[in-house]
Amino acid sequence: MTVFDQTLYNAEMYEDDSVVEFYRSESWSTPELLSLCRSKQAIESGCVLDIGIGAGRTTRVLHGMAKGYVGIDISAKMVAAARKRFPGVDIRQLNLREIHLLSERTFSFVFAPYAVIDVLPHDQRQTLLSAVRNLLSPTGAFVFSTHNLNYRHAHAVPALDPRHPWQTMRSWLNHFASRKHCHTGEGYAILNDCSHSWRALHHYTDRRAQVRDLERAGFAVEAILGLDGRTIGPGDDDTEDWALHFLAR
Numbered sequence: 001m002t003v004f005d006q007t008l009y010n011a012e013m014y015e016d017d018s019v020v021e022f023y024r025s026e027s028w029s030t031p032e033l034l035s036l037c038r039s040k041q042a043i044e045s046g047c048v049l050d051i052g053i054g055a056g057r058t059t060r061v062l063h064g065m066a067k068g069y070v071g072i073d074i075s076a077k078m079v080a081a082a083r084k085r086f087p088g089v090d091i092r093q094l095n096l097r098e099i100h101l102l103s104e105r106t107f108s109f110v111f112a113p114y115a116v117i118d119v120l121p122h123d124q125r126q127t128l129l130s131a132v133r134n135l136l137s138p139t140g141a142f143v144f145s146t147h148n149l150n151y152r153h154a155h156a157v158p159a160l161d162p163r164h165p166w167q168t169m170r171s172w173l174n175h176f177a178s179r180k181h182c183h184t185g186e187g188y189a190i191l192n193d194c195s196h197s198w199r200a201l202h203h204y205t206d207r208r209a210q211v212r213d214l215e216r217a218g219f220a221v222e223a224i225l226g227l228d229g230r231t232i233g234p235g236d237d238d239t240e241d242w243a244l245h246f247l248a249r
């Protein structure tokens with residue numbers, strides 16, 4: 001019997017040309033820009049590790065600001081697209097669950113936008129957080145986003161859209177193939193969501209559990225930002241935010 005590997009299951013979809021095309025933009029979201037401003041000193045003072053860079057959306061800005069830059073991505077096609085766009089930049093094909101192999105570098109800033117760390121199953125997440133802490137200098141900053149378990153559509157299923165029958169059928173077939181791997185645990189769930197026609201299995205967590213896990217890995221949480229850039233405090237409503245941005249040190 002082969003053991004299901006959620007990370008590799010998710011990685012497959014990033015080898016599609018259409019998905020590579022989808023990530024060609026260079027725009028930044030509001031919480032990403034705010035995190036960038038708040039982490040300016042950490043970024044400029046040393047080397048940046050950019051995790052899951054896709055086609056290099058964030059490379060130009062971070063490479064330009066930092067003293068050093070390493071971008072990693074598991075997908076050969078994404079890496080090829082990013083290298084073509086930024087020749088000479090240190091862009092490596094690497095699975096994020098193997099970032100401990102980068103221990104030859106000390107980073108002042110680690111960036112993992114677009115909920116990339118959520119491709120990992122729950123039992124590998126804490127190891128990843130500890131690995132990031134180990135790669136960072138003592139004053140280094142970690143900014144990442146993650147799927148929000150409190151989001152009111154977190155448990156959605158594909159829409160039945162009679163105007164797009166093929167798309168609807170494809171989404172449901174993908175959803176049926178994925179949902180047997182969905183499960184929930186204390187403060188988290190592995191859910192199939194609409195990313196890339198309902199192919200992905202993502203880790204969703206709530207704020208309380210994420211803060212606890214960051215603290216366990218040796219981080220202090222500086223801020224949690226919603227999709228509109230507001231700072232989310234204890235008791236605030238986050239049910240409209242599909243993702244939350246964490247700033248930690």
Ligand SMILES: C[S@@+](CC[C@H](N)C(=O)[O-])C[C@H]1O[C@@H](n2cnc3c(N)ncnc32)[C@H](O)[C@@H]1O
Nearest residue numbers: 014052053054057073074075078095096114119
């Ligand atoms: C949601 S996309 C974001 C791309 C880019 N950071 C951006 O914001 O445009 C996620 C990226 O993470 C990469 N990825 C997925 N699983 C990964 C893994 N296990 N290790 C490293 N990269 C991974 C994918 O290939 C993809 O390029």
